[in-house]
Amino acid sequence: xxxxxxxxxxxxKARDNRTGSWRVFKPSFDRGKCTKCGMxxxxxxxxxxxxxxxxxxxxxxxxCKGCGICGEECPGExxxxxxxxx
Amino acid sequence: xxxxxxxxxAIAKIVARCRPQVVSAYPITPQTHIVEAxxxxxxxxxxxxxxxxxxxxxxxxxxxIGASAAGSRVYSATTxxxxxxxxxxxxxxxxxxxxxxxxxANRALGAPLSIWNDQQDSISLRDSGWLxxxxxxxxxxxxxxIIAYKVAEDHSVLLPVFVCFDGFILSHTYEPVDMLxxxxxxxxxxxxxxxxxxxxxxxxxxxxxxxxxxxxEFRYEIDRAAKRAADVYRKxxxxxxxxxxxxxxxxxxxxxxxxAETAIVAMGSICGxxxxxxxxxxxxxxxxxxxxxxxxxxxxxxxxxxALAKTKRVAVLDKNISLxxxxxxxxEVKDAMYGKTIPxxxxxxxxxxxxxxxxxxxxxxALAEKGEGDMFYGLRKEVL
Numbered sequence: 001x002x003x004x005x006x007x008x009x010x011x012x013k014a015r016d017n018r019t020g021s022w023r024v025f026k027p028s029f030d031r032g033k034c035t036k037c038g039m040x041x042x043x044x045x046x047x048x049x050x051x052x053x054x055x056x057x058x059x060x061x062x063x064c065k066g067c068g069i070c071g072e073e074c075p076g077e078x079x080x081x082x083x084x085x086x
Numbered sequence: 087x088x089x090x091x092x093x094x095x096a097i098a099k100i101v102a103r104c105r106p107q108v109v110s111a112y113p114i115t116p117q118t119h120i121v122e123a124x125x126x127x128x129x130x131x132x133x134x135x136x137x138x139x140x141x142x143x144x145x146x147x148x149x150x151i152g153a154s155a156a157g158s159r160v161y162s163a164t165t166x167x168x169x170x171x172x173x174x175x176x177x178x179x180x181x182x183x184x185x186x187x188x189x190x191a192n193r194a195l196g197a198p199l200s201i202w203n204d205q206q207d208s209i210s211l212r213d214s215g216w217l218x219x220x221x222x223x224x225x226x227x228x229x230x231x232i233i234a235y236k237v238a239e240d241h242s243v244l245l246p247v248f249v250c251f252d253g254f255i256l257s258h259t260y261e262p263v264d265m266l267x268x269x270x271x272x273x274x275x276x277x278x279x280x281x282x283x284x285x286x287x288x289x290x291x292x293x294x295x296x297x298x299x300x301x302x303e304f305r306y307e308i309d310r311a312a313k314r315a316a317d318v319y320r321k322x323x324x325x326x327x328x329x330x331x332x333x334x335x336x337x338x339x340x341x342x343x344x345x346a347e348t349a350i351v352a353m354g355s356i357c358g359x360x361x362x363x364x365x366x367x368x369x370x371x372x373x374x375x376x377x378x379x380x381x382x383x384x385x386x387x388x389x390x391x392x393a394l395a396k397t398k399r400v401a402v403l404d405k406n407i408s409l410x411x412x413x414x415x416x417x418e419v420k421d422a423m424y425g426k427t428i429p430x431x432x433x434x435x436x437x438x439x440x441x442x443x444x445x446x447x448x449x450x451x452a453l454a455e456k457g458e459g460d461m462f463y464g465l466r467k468e469v470l
Contacts, residue, residue, distance in 0.1 A: 006183035007304055008282055009294045
């Protein structure tokens, strides 16, 4: 595929940037401690945390950069950042 | 129609005849008269354009970028510190492939503050992706704007252009200029057809971020477009010559080079002085010629190497200095002459408005004949 002249793009193009490859620390979610408050979803700068059918939350690791904001802000300390082995 | 007019006013008039839909600029000496005149045209309903007043040059070019992306033909003008303030936006305009035309009334850069002429401002943006044309006189400066739109807007180029002319020396000088009437400009320059444009119904973003997997290739594409611009320029200027009789189709202009032993290479209004000096030296039996660079970006290295191939020595006159190295034109001429044994000497001169006279040109030719060069010419040793 040829490059778009002037690096122009339709909306949604950022999905091509699979920022999950940047991750060093991976958030792990403890459902025992999660109160489903949704703070992590609100604060995730990548917008990659979503709710499951049981209303628990989980990130899309294709895009999660491992920035750690969710872990820092979680009021129930339900999110732990663990160094990822690749 | 032939008119006796100030350079700035001739440029403003011809720019209006190119029918820009958006003009955004910030006044700065010696460019001010151009944008003042254009603001008058808009206020007097003589030009159907939006004139966007802004707080500084960074905003002026940013407004032009937005307007060009929205599909308008766009114009701006600046110089010196104003151009320096546009630095970031200049790279963005080229990277987004927007055919903006900007007049540069060449002026020195501070510090020390100087409002007078040299070419440091546009030269300092040589790597930005903007094409750069340098005019020798007001006729050429005027005509170059029409040609610049034609080249920039060609879909195989899509790059912005600086039309450069020496501040004060041209911008504030009254000369006879043959002004093309509106119907001739319309005949040569059709309505702007954007390659793509911002459209709320079908949204796109310009200049998106490129990861390391793509950025390298984007830069390659901009460079290829800049190089393709050489042929597009030749054709556009040839068409112009066919229609109006004035031929600017060479990326360089050769003056009395047929049997020249000493060749001078220079850009801009200084070339008028050089041509007169050459005529006098020729009368005295010296074989001197001039290669004037009309298009500095894309750089015409092959033409220059060919034009200089039979000379014995080359003197490059630079109204700029890449501090810690050489004059920018000399660097590129040396590159074009790589592998040849002809000495290429550089002379930094005319900085910050220092006048360059015919006798200075003769003195430089005499220095070159002795093999003396690679210097700031005409230093006032008593103040050092």
